[in-house]
Amino acid sequence: MNLSERDRQSVWHPFTQHLTAKNNIAIVRGEDAVLYDDFGNQYIDAVSSWWTNLFGHSNKVIADSITNQLGILEHVIFAGFTHKPAVDLSEKLLSFLPDNQSKIFFSDNGSTAVEVALKMAIQYWHNTGSARKTIIAFRNAYHGDTFGAMSVGARGMFNQPFESFLFDVEFIDLPNADNLESVKIEFNRIVREKEVAAFIFEPLVQGSAGMLMYKAEHLDVLLTIAKKHQVLCIADEVMTGFGRTGKIFASHYLSNKPDIFCLSKGITGGFLPLGVTTCSQEIYDAYLSEDKLKTFFHGHSYTGNPIACAAANASMDLLSEAQATIADLVTWQSDLSSDVANHAKVQNFRQQGTIIAFDVITDFSSGYFNDLRDRLYTEFLNKGVLLRPLGNTVYVLPPYVINKQQLIQVYKVILEVLDTL
Ligand SMILES: Cc1ncc(COP(=O)(O)O)c(C=O)c1O
CATH class of the missing domain: 3.90.1150.10 (Aspartate Aminotransferase, domain 1)
Known part of the structure; x- marks a missing residue:
């Protein structure tokens, strides 16, 4: 065989x-x-x-970084312990992210990065004594395959058997020049009528929906409303991050800075699974308390794996050049x-x-x-x-x-x- x-x-x-x-x-x-x-x-x-x-399959720089790390430390529990690859990576990521980002939380993949972001946002409001629980997301979104991530994604064929297990989300249309006013009205209505905790979005490109592209200026209109109403803004840059959209992060095209970022995929250059959720100091501070119940009780066995971090450190060095x-x-x-764009069988040609x-x-x-x-x-x-x-x-x-x-x-x-x- x-x-x-x-x-x-x-x-x-x-x-x-x-x-x-x-x-x-x-x-x-x-x-x-x-x-x-x-x-x-x-x-x-x-x-x-x-x-x-x-940076290519079997990229030598990333492979060497992994090989080197293998001989030093393969893994260590990340609660109560830390290590250089994770600290180096956190500093590098913060240097690339908008300056309102302050802390790095590790997990294993894009779905868990999203799951962490949702929990972080919901517990932020819980810790600060607020009743905010509603999440706003875009129709057609894809944020991953875990239950939280499925909940904020499009409801359809892929998650039909689980539909009744998914929590309620307020879905809005992706904005464009024609519907911007109505999407704005809808967004304003939701933030007025509901206790909105967070707004999650794939900035500029909805990948799994079919590479649907939309303008930063239109997203900014919604983010401005969200910011005005203290709604936490979660940028899911699992696909768009690390140069895909032309800038290091798609959020760099925005005037408003998201409060939370979800990162994965390209972070290790495609070598090893690694998820990262980043947040502002304000969010982190809401978890600092004498009250142990305000702790963020979330973690995975392989959180902050040193080999994955070593791959990511090499990948980030390559990215900076x-x-x-x-x-x-x-x-x-x-x-x-251009010939494909003009082909008779082709429509809606787009690039980001x-x-x-x-x-x-x-x-x-x-x-x-x-x-x-x-x-x-x-x-x-x-x-x-x-x-x-x-x-x-x-x-x-x-x-x-x-x-x-x-x-x-x-x-x-x-x-x-x-x-x-
Ligand atoms: C925007 C976005 N978020 C989250 C995910 C989930 O990532 P993973 O497949 O690593 O769980 C994906 C995967 O395609 C994605 O495109």
Whole structure:
């Protein structure tokens, strides 16, 4: 049996209907933007392996940092103890974040970073003796797969069996030039009528919703209202963080500073799982008390894992020197995609920083489960490019180290596949 066949015998994969799914492709090696399977096929990873990879597969700087840390300290309980990789990383993250951010809380992935943010915000109000409990979120949002994160995300096919377990959330539309006034009215109504604890959002790009993009100035209008009513603003930058949108954080395009940030994915350059939730001094201070019940009782066994922190420290060092590389990618993305943007089968072409997305015009329903999605996915793979359409939305979100030739190849393949439709 080859690896894919052995996998089928014993492994259950995420987001996979195994009855109809083909065997999973066995990847034996990765280098820069390219993945190699056990039959010797190559795939350009144009989705950065679920948006995690920034500086390429098997990046030597990050690999060396991990290797070095392995010989020093692999892990230690993070309650009552600390270590250099975590302190270094906290200082580095704070130097990148807006200056109102003051403390770093570690967890393991994007969903837990969100879960921590929600609990932090809710308990902030509890600790300060307020009845605020309502959360506002955007329709179509995706914040992760744990129960809190599912609650603040779109209700649909993915969480239907759990719907009755999810807490109530006030959902509002994503603002645009046409609906801004009505969204504003709705937001004002909710903050007036409810005890609102927090507003959570994916700044500038709703990733899983289909790379839906919206303007910083429109988000700022809502954040201004939220700030006026002391609603805590939670920026979920799990996907948009670390240069994806062109700036280190998407929130850097905003005038209002979020109170809490959720970070993960690219933080370790795509090497190891790590989640981070950051907050302002004011939030942290609400937990300082003689009363032990005001403690933030949350933690995971692998909180602040030194090896993950070592990967993140190397990744952050690379990021601080990557501005020109990111700027080049932003330019290549817009230049090289122009034929795709003008293709007869393409609509709603959009770009935010290093991310390009467009919708394929289809007679099928445009949902995640439509046949076109599967056909596109398979044809791209057959031509050596890993792209994972969200319904009829195709997006290109490559590692920053993809070279121009590889990106030209990605768009060539997209055009070839579009021409077959
Ligand atoms: C904006 C956002 N938040 C949270 C998550 C959840 O992250 P994870 O898959 O690491 O739990 C994701 C994952 O795609 C995301 O895009």
